[in-house]
Amino acid sequence: AKERLVTSYINLGNSYEKEGNIDQALVFLRKADSLKITENIAFYKKVIYGKLSNYYKTTQNFEEALTYKNKYTAMQDSLNQVNQSIAINELQTKYETEKKEKENALLKNDIVEKKQTQNILIIVVIASIILGTGISILIAKNAKRKQLLAKQKEKIRIQKIEKELKEQELSSIDVLIEGQEKERQRLAENLHDNLGGTLAALKLNLQNLEQHQSDPNIVNKSINNSLNLINDAYQSVRTMAHEKSSGVVASQGLLPAIQNFTNNISSEKLKIEIDHFGLKNRLENSLEIKIFRIIQELITNIIKHANATEANISLTNHNSTLNIIVEDNGKGFKQNFSKSKGVGIATIEKRIENLGGSLEIDSHPERGSSIIINLPI
Missing domain, CATH: 3.30.565.10 (Histidine kinase-like ATPase, C-terminal domain)
Structure with missing residues (x-):
């Protein structure tokens, strides 16, 4: 919450700076500097010290301007060290990620090959079923069997229609x-x-x-x-x-x-x-x-x-x-x-x-x- 207040005070200071009201801008920057924050301390302090140095320089208070300039430089050095550590960690992470991606690629290729084999088996099974059905139809010349088959198909069709109607009714409800x-x-x-x-x-x-x-x-x-x-x-x-x-x-x-x-x-x-x-x-x-x-x-x-x-x-x-x-x-x-x-x-x-x-x-x-x-x- 205090980091939000620091940001609000800095933004208000910027607004008054644009309007040329340096004294009011200093008031809000001092408020921001007085807050005890626990996150991104170096970043916020760097921004605050830099702006305070510029404001005091504008008001020709060179002693205070130099003091805050030195504080700004110290915070900049601290941030540089943090950025270097982050860069090293990012390189390490990138290396581990690339290594993992290569392992995943090999695993994915194995999965694709297995899936292709399964697809071929499925096609063979489906082709066999279709061929067997065709032979059965050609052999089935008995009229009664055809009539029975026709009745069964009609029954299935009616059941399917009834099921669809019931699903639509349930969906509407x-x-x-x-x-x-x-x-x-x-x-x-x-x-x-x-x-x-x-x-x-x-x-x-x-x-x-x-x-x-x-x-x-x-x-x-x-x-x-x-x-x-x-x-x-x-x-x-x-x-x-x-x-x-x-x-x-x-x-x-x-x-x-x-x-x-x-x-x-x-x-x-x-x-x-x-x-x-x-x-x-x-x-x-x-x-x-x-x-x-x-x-x-x-x-x-x-x-x-x-x-x-x-x-x-x-x-x-x-x-x-x-x-x-x-x-x-x-x-x-x-x-x-x-x-x-x-x-x-x-x-x-x-x-x-x-x-x-x-x-x-x-x-x-x-x-x-x-x-x-x-x-x-």
Whole structure:
């Protein structure tokens, strides 16, 4: 997860560098340098030190520029040694592969020769059967035997037709059952993703209303939010009844839909903040809907399971990649959580996989959770 954050900080630094804002670029590069990563350390440090050296040189801080230049050179030397080791291993692997391919080729030739011999035997057997059948037909001149043979053939033909009809009937039943099952699954996912999140948010608002009955401002806000959520639930049911999937996202766009959703949920019990960068233009409508459903399900999981008081949604569009980070300060969960995923996480992971993206989960008990998603757009 931290390697993803390092990449995001480096990309943001590049963006500010292109805009000529070197001071802001330095801020993000220092953030990237401060993260403790465990994978590809030399590669990331080389990139960070090289950029820091150039930035300090641009600002004419030559002392710092020289310091990071020396660090960059040290990391470059380390990478060269690693690359040499990799090259040696690749040559060894290539040698072993070629050796194995030669052995496989010899084995394949033996198999081909055996198969050819088997084919010749099969042809001889088939030719013998055909020849024997022809001789038998020529010999069989008895009319009764011909009639019996004709009746047997007719019986076989009828049986074959009946078998084909039964197979077609069974196939039609299988198709019908499969279609019904897919429709049930689609409806279940729609209820879980859409109505589930809305009803979970409504429950949170009603709990907040119950706990702050003496505060008129909180009471009014909770009532308004609850009415909005009830209206959303009604619209969701109405949308499903009319086989529509666009909803609020189609009419308003991704960011307004997320803001509207979180505004109805945020209360004294749970505050949700949204940070966004680079989302000036709308995405393709179906993609916006899928992204909204993913974020909606993540927030629903926080409401149901995290016992959090604060949550943050961060969306960054950079270099045709949408980076989504959903964080909370809740109770978290163990790292082996993936071995027993719930319906929500499994559904989210499947949707992200279908979109060609990646998902990372960073969570520890009593330390909150961070869900990091990268999607190509």
